[in-house]
Amino acid sequence: MEITFAGAAREVTGSCxxxxxxxxxxxxxxxxxxxxxxxxxxxxxxxxxxxxxLDAVVxxxxxxxxxxxxxLLVKSGFRGTIWCTPATRDLSAYMLADSAHxxxxxxxxxxxxxxxxxxxxxxxADAALTLEQMVSVPYDRPMEIFPGVRVTFVEAGHxxxxxxxxxxxxxxxxxxxxxxxxxxxxxxxxxxxxPAPPAGADVVIxxxxxxxxxxxxxxxxxxxxxxxxxxxxKRGGKVMIPAFAVGRTQEILYELRDLVYQRRIPEIPxxxxxxxxxxxxSVFELHPDAFDAREDLIQRSRDVFRFNLVxxxxxxxxxxxxxxxxxxxxxxxxxxxxxSGRILHHLANGxxxxxxxILIVGFQAEHTxxxxxxxxxxxxxxFGDEIPLRASVEVINGYSAHADRTELREWMHHVRSGKxxxxxxxLVHGEAQAQxxxxxxxxxxxxxxxxxxxxxxxxx
Ligand SMILES: [Zn+2]
Ligand SMILES: [Zn+2]
Numbered sequence: 339m340e341i342t343f344a345g346a347a348r349e350v351t352g353s354c355x356x357x358x359x360x361x362x363x364x365x366x367x368x369x370x371x372x373x374x375x376x377x378x379x380x381x382x383x384x385x386x387x388x389x390x391x392l393d394a395v396v397x398x399x400x401x402x403x404x405x406x407x408x409x410l411l412v413k414s415g416f417r418g419t420i421w422c423t424p425a426t427r428d429l430s431a432y433m434l435a436d437s438a439h440x441x442x443x444x445x446x447x448x449x450x451x452x453x454x455x456x457x458x459x460x461x462x463a464d465a466a467l468t469l470e471q472m473v474s475v476p477y478d479r480p481m482e483i484f485p486g487v488r489v490t491f492v493e494a495g496h497x498x499x500x501x502x503x504x505x506x507x508x509x510x511x512x513x514x515x516x517x518x519x520x521x522x523x524x525x526x527x528x529x530x531x532x533p534a535p536p537a538g539a540d541v542v543i544x545x546x547x548x549x550x551x552x553x554x555x556x557x558x559x560x561x562x563x564x565x566x567x568x569x570x571x572k573r574g575g576k577v578m579i580p581a582f583a584v585g586r587t588q589e590i591l592y593e594l595r596d597l598v599y600q601r602r603i604p605e606i607p608x609x610x611x612x613x614x615x616x617x618x619x620s621v622f623e624l625h626p627d628a629f630d631a632r633e634d635l636i637q638r639s640r641d642v643f644r645f646n647l648v649x650x651x652x653x654x655x656x657x658x659x660x661x662x663x664x665x666x667x668x669x670x671x672x673x674x675x676x677x678s679g680r681i682l683h684h685l686a687n688g689x690x691x692x693x694x695x696i697l698i699v700g701f702q703a704e705h706t707x708x709x710x711x712x713x714x715x716x717x718x719x720x721f722g723d724e725i726p727l728r729a730s731v732e733v734i735n736g737y738s739a740h741a742d743r744t745e746l747r748e749w750m751h752h753v754r755s756g757k758x759x760x761x762x763x764x765l766v767h768g769e770a771q772a773q774x775x776x777x778x779x780x781x782x783x784x785x786x787x788x789x790x791x792x793x794x795x796x797x798x
Contacts, residue, residue, distance in 0.1 A: 339507055339514050339798040341543070343790040344386035345369060346767040350547055350703055351378070351403040353767060354386060357516065359507040360486050362393040366503060366518045366543070370406025370437065372677065374705045382407060382459055386793065389416035396489055397422040397472075398520025399500035400429035400584060406437050409460035412468045421483060423491050424474040425499025425625045429584055431469055432617040436583070438465040440678055477501065495523030495533035496739050497585035498621070498628055504536050514798060515758065519544040521767065522741040522749055526556045528589040529622070529642070531630045533741070535749045537756025541798055544750065546768030547701060547740045549776025559736025563593060564602040566697055566732050571604050571666035575693030578729070580681040580708060582674035583615035585739055586700050588622050588643065590670055593737075595645055596635050609660060611651045611671040611680050619643050619650075661687045665694070674700045676707040686720040694729035699737045704769065747779055754785075762798065765789045 339359045345352030345367075352371035357364045365387075371378040389411050397420055398404055408420060408430075422430070441458040448456035475481045480490045486508035491501035503518040517539035525532040570577045581587045587610060597603045610616060623643065629636050636642065651657050657680050660669060672679035688694045702708035710718055714731050717724040741749060754760060763785045765773045777787045790796070 339509060339516070340795060341764070341798065342386065342793065342795045343764065343766060344793060345371065346403070347790050347792040347794065348770055348773065349373075350701070350767055350769060352381060353398070353404045354407070355518065355543055355766070356387055357505065359514070360484070360509060362484055362487065363387060363391055364393055364483070364487070364505075365395045367398055367404040367520075368395055368407045368411055369404040370402050372403060372675070372706075373703055382410070385411065385414060389414040392416055392418060394418045394483055395420040396483070396503055396505070397426060397430075398503060398518065399494065399497055400426045400433050401497065401521065401582070402433055402437050404520070405430055405434065409434055409438060409464035409468045412471060413460050413464040418471070419483070420468070420472045421481070421489060422472055422474055423477060423499045423501050425621065425628050426501070427469070427472045427474045428621045428624060429499055429618060430472065432614055432621065433584060434465040434468055435462060436614045438462045492536055493531050493534040494520045495525070495527065495531055496521040497523070498530055498625060502533070502536060504539075514541065515539050516541045516543070517753060519749070521545055521547070521739070522746060523739050524553075524556075524741050524745055527739060528592045528633070529629055529636070531628070533749065535752040537752060538758055539753050539760045540758050540762075542750070542753055542760045542763045543766055544746070544763060545740070546746065546765045546773045546776045548738065548742045549746060549765070549768055549772040549779070551742060552744050553738050553742040554736045556736050559734050560593060560597070562732075562734050562736070563590075564597050566695055566734075567594070567597070567603045567606075567668060570693070570695040571606050573693040574665045575691065575695060575729075576665040576684070576688055577668045577695045577697055578681065578684050578688055579668065579670045579697045579699060580674055580676045581615075581670050581672065581699060583612045583672040584618040586674060586737065587612065587615040587670050587672070588619055589737060590699060591648065592635065592642060594668065595642070598645075598647060604666070605647055606666045606668060608648045608668045609651055609670070610648060611657050611660065611669050611684070613652050614672055615670070616650045616652055657683065660684065674708070675702055676711065682720050685718065686723070686725060688729060689718060689720070690726045690728045692728045692730070696729050696731050698731065698733045701738060701740065743776060743779065746776065747783070750780060750785065751783070761786060763787045
């Protein structure tokens, strides 16, 4: 077996690892690079392998940094199967279409500005074709994707449908068990189940996004959410929450519903201002089987995402109307790292108003507008204009959908509790600081840890 680390190597986006086994090449994820525009565009356009030479893709979950280059792969001639869980397939239908829409808009904009044709990375039609190559397999059901290559999805507890991947490869009479963590979630996240780490592996490829720190508890996060919404409502302001349309939006909505029910926040309107989030919410409603049945609200309510205060604004005109509407209100809008989407309009209109709050509930990668907000820069650039950042900025890390250092370590210990015991561990999906710190933790626990750079190639 050989592995090429083609993305999310020494960074968090562009997840993609190529596994060569038995004369086949199988990609684990095929994600989009995000961040500095020109750099990520260049990385996105160069494929790590000849699409005709790639035999299959195994997709851990629907987030765009894991699935977002699949349409480019299909556009370039890949005709193999893309294996994933049922909810991942359903979410990908919307997410890839949305991503294609963004690519098309970007290309149009560049064409106008440069006065020469700019080719989108891929189109809506490419995204639609990609769906036809996706085949879903439920959790915990081993599937022989090629003779001698068996894949099993286990719960990663990160977003709806998210999986860690167990890949067992028979090579010349020996079996190599490769475990790919995907993105690992957390115990107690709203709605979705807890991670169920595999036991035993020869080789582990594990994410390390928060390998250098621990999160506050979910309980503290909920208290802070209640306090921030209540305070902002008192000022008559808007709580503007940039959130991933898939996962975080539904979780925050679920938490707000619970807080209203517990009378811990005032009854103010909550706008879900993202067509993608609205579509994703409908996918959640299709997969209650993947919910955490132990949770109170899930037992109590049949219709978790629909209640009297929530408004879904699908049309652009409804979204724009929010700009002139007075607070208090909560607006949840994509994108999660404030790189695109309707949140930009709300910030352009509301970031300079001290009554408002910008509430950050997710990871903000380097070189994103979200990171500048977290750093509380005096101004932020939105649609080319410098806007003074006078709204209060609050950060709640407790809702992170990523395991923290302690949880990642526990996950690794669980993997080691079974047979075989991992002989090699590769850290991916983390910025350098987080990775170096987490490598030190794992090494002190006796693991053999490597941190590959992009396009590092290893023989197992
Ligand atoms: Zn993810
Ligand atoms: Zn990720």
